[in-house]
Amino acid sequence: MPDFVDQVVLHITAGDGGNGCASVHREKFKPLGGPDGGNGGRGGDVILEVDPSTATLLDYHRRPHRKAENGKQGQGGHRDGANGADVVLPVPNGTVVKDARTGEVLVDLVGVGTRYVIAKGGQGGLGNAALASPRRKAPGFALLGEPGESLDVILELKSVADVALVGFPSAGKSSLIAAISAARPKIADYPFTTLVPNLGVVTAGDTVFTVADVPGLIPGASQGKGLGHEFLRHVERCDMLVHVIDCATMEPGRDPITDYEVIEAELHAYGKLEDRPRMVVLNKADVPDARELAEIVTPDFEARGLRVFTISAASHEGLREFVYAMGEWVAAARAARPVEEPTRLVIRPRQLGDAGFTVRQVGENTFQVTGEKPERWIRQTDFANDEAVGYLADRLERLGVEEELVKAGATAGAEVIIGSLEDGYVFDWQPTLSAESVRLGPRGTDSRLG
Structure with missing residues (x-):
């Protein structure tokens, strides 16, 4: 089992609402004391929250199914059911949430x-006490609780850091972050020692910033080679990039200029990183040949407009100057960043004349009704109860559904679908609904209730 996970598929289900209660108050000498059925409780929400103590999605890799508590059913004596408990899921800072079915980004969670x-x-x-009216003094029915939302999402972690260290495997990035911060990544003299990003907190005078040690990149990383996509994802949020180049490598075809150009090509192919400023550090200056090579290639990098530092993560040579240069860079970037305005809730009023539902013809004498209210009312109706179906008919008529069906050309006996064409509620429409006229499920089925 891995100890670091930065991408998972999470199956989420909110709690169902509790059913309302149909009850009549009874006591001695008052056999019919009026309706006293309580309302059902609300189902619990599933909430994602950025937690500073959470650094990985490992827990959701182990347990990918999460469900909130259902609301309790209402009871007689005007006793409402208890609300279901919410489920709060802690996630790391920088978690992107996507719809697993469409790939659409739902939210980008940044900020503790x-x-x-x-x-x-x-x-x-609602219980029958809440449904009582001058017309229905003692309703013999209650409304059903609505099902909670259910969906599959992809949680994808993108590290949040000021500076990202990029370079080939074994360029010394892990040794460098260990030398300039309290981070203690795994270090060894072979490629791909680092398989997960490491974050280090670095102090340069009054400036405190974070540096990400991104696992080593190789040619083809932008196409996913060597887990490239997983590695490059953690570079996206960083404000600045530092190329860590191994000046002591003996691999054929490798030299500092070529290494820089290969990594730059991968960053360019991945995209979204063109505007990030760059810096170059030539590492392993404690090796004599490496120091000599660094002196040779420094003018070439400077000619490209890059600031260059020759360092040794092993002996700590040149680190102080390099760290303070990063600190100045970070401080300047923060000062230039525009002040964020507080988020305001904008409520968009419904347009005048918008009835809140639509009616459209989908076949010969077949019509579809869609809209938040009619679809919600359908889910709340107990179709085994004639009085409940009559209440639904009254609500639909007051909303204007009957009138719009007539305008659309519906005649008695028309097939009317409320909701989706695949699994909506199907009626053999009559001007007055009855329990015998409803069929639940796809068209072509005949599972009348009543």
Whole structure:
């Protein structure tokens, strides 16, 4: 089992709302004391929250199914059901949430304490006490609780750091981050020692910043070779890039200029990194031949407009100057960053004349009704109860669904689907709904309730 996971598929289900209660108050000498059924409780939400103590998605790799608590059913005596408990899932700073089905980015979670309701719990159904009216003084039905939202999401971690160290495997990035911070990454003299990003906190005078040691890149990384996509993802959020170049490598075809150009080609092919400033550090200056090579190639890098430092992560030569240069760089970038405006909630009013639903013809004498209200009311209705179906008919008529169906050309006996064509509720439409007229499920099935 890995100890660091930066991408998982999470199966999330919010809690269902509890059903309302249909109850009539009874006591001595008052056999019919009026409706007293309580409302069902709300289902719990599933919430993602950025937690500073969480650095990996490992827990969700082990347990990918998460469900919030259902709301409790209402009871007689005007007792409402308890709300279901929310489930708060801690995630690392820099977690991107995508819809697993479409790949659409739902939210980018940056900033400790940031919260996002990824799946909303279902509303509890109203009890018959709440449904009582001058027309229905003692309803013999209650509304059903709504199901909670359910979806599959991809959680993808992108490291949040000021500076990213990039370069070939074994260029000395892990040794460098260990030398300038308290991070203690695994270090060994063979390629791909680092398989996960390491973050180090570095202090340069009054400036404190973070540096990410990104696992080594190789040619083809932008196409995924050598886990390139997984590695490059952690570079995206960094404000600055530092090329760590091994001046002591003996591999054929390798030299500092070529190494720089290969890594730059991969960064360019990956995209989204063109605007990041660069710096070059020529590492392993404690090796005599490496120091000599560094002196030779420094003018070439400077001619490209790059700031160059010759260092040794092993002997700590040149590190102080390099660290303070990064600190100045970070401080300047932070000062130039625009002040973030506080997020304001914008409520967009519904346009005048918008009934909140649509009616369209989808076949010969077949019509589809879609909209938040009618679809929600359908889910709340107990179709085994004629009185509940009559209440639904009244609501749909008041909303204007009946009138719009007539305008669209529907006639008695028309097939009307409320919801999606695949699994919506299907009615053999009559001007007055009844329990015998509803069929639940895809068209072509006949599973009448009643």
